[in-house]
Amino acid sequence: MKVNWGTAIVLAFVGFIGFIMYFVISMATNDKYDHDLVVEDYYQKELKFQTDIDKEENSKNLIINVSWKKTQDGILVEFPKNLDIENIKGKVFLYRPSNKHLDFEIPISLSNHNLLIPDNKLLDGRWNISIDWTYNNESYLFKDAINY
Missing domain, CATH: 1.20.5 (Single alpha-helices involved in coiled-coils or other helix-helix interfaces)
Structure with a gap:
């Protein structure tokens, strides 16, 4: 043929x-x-986006902002020393872009101006940290990327 x-x-x-x-x-x-989408409730998070921008601006206007550093025990989150720790409330959310099952949230409970995120909860790789906190009824938001 x-x-x-x-x-x-x-x-x-x-x-x-x-x-x-x-x-x-x-x-x-x-x-x-x-x-999957990046987050499950994508549309609800999008609706509160302006609120998050305002919280981040409040955070940037602080004299000393929240910071973090890597230690042998894990990640040490440091809150401003000029604030009273009794009035700091909120949560720390760690988001793993490569696996949503590893995401976790820790409530802020301070005995000094530091919060330790234990090493056993963190795998090597990239994490996005989001600290949503209030001080004297003023809301703040700190976001950063961590390569652990």
């Missing part, structure tokens, strides 16, 4: 489209390739 150029071009297109469709369907149905 002789195949002319037109038939060969059509067969090549059909073969290529079949090849692409195989990969699209296998990627969409395989649980190994999980295509």
